[in-house]
Amino acid sequence: MRNIQPYTIEMAFGLIKNRKFKPTANSYASKLMAQGTPVIAQRLGEQALETVIAAMQNSPQRQTRLAEESADLLYHLLVLWADQGLEPQDVYDLLASRMSQASKTRAA
Helix, strand or coil: CCCCCCCHHHHHHHHHHHHHHCCCCCCHHHHHHHHCHHHHHHHHHHHHHHHHHHHHCCCCCHHHHHHHHHHHHHHHHHHHHHHHCCCHHHHHHHHHHHHHHHHHHHHC
């Protein structure tokens, strides 16, 4: 397993969130957020579908395509979070709570 750069999601989210408050003309995130939540949600849905299609491919490039589409999916999810004022930590806390509940259920 490769080492993941620490805080990669937080770093990407910080850049995206910055584009919400300080938009730039050449920023894809700025353009998406200027178009509004419906456009962001539509792009997220498209990326989710592309991720599923990549996973279903029967080719030697499946893992590469899946990684590429997954990165795009995560990026668009981060744009949606920034647009909606949701922080990554909000999601991490919910996941941690669910994992804690699941481990308690298994122990019972």
